[in-house]
Amino acid sequence: MFRLLFLLPVIxxxxxxxxxxxxxxxxxxxxxxxxxxxxFSLFVLGFFTFMVYITNSDL
Structure with a gap:
């Protein structure tokens, strides 16, 4: 799903x-x-990138 996020601004x-x-x-x-x-697309991409970073961090 994350790899298809580039389609958002295109569509x-x-x-x-x-x-x-x-x-x-x-x-x-x-x-x-x-x-x-x-x-808007950059904001969405940044949000999902931040969420991936947060959920994969070793806290």
Missing amino acids: LCAAWWLFLNANNIPLKQGRKGFFYIII
């Missing part, structure tokens, strides 16, 4: 791009959404 960006195209919104105008998707 979300593809869905955002399809939404923009369906509503005839230029990519330049929807660029901020891509940044939000990347930030």
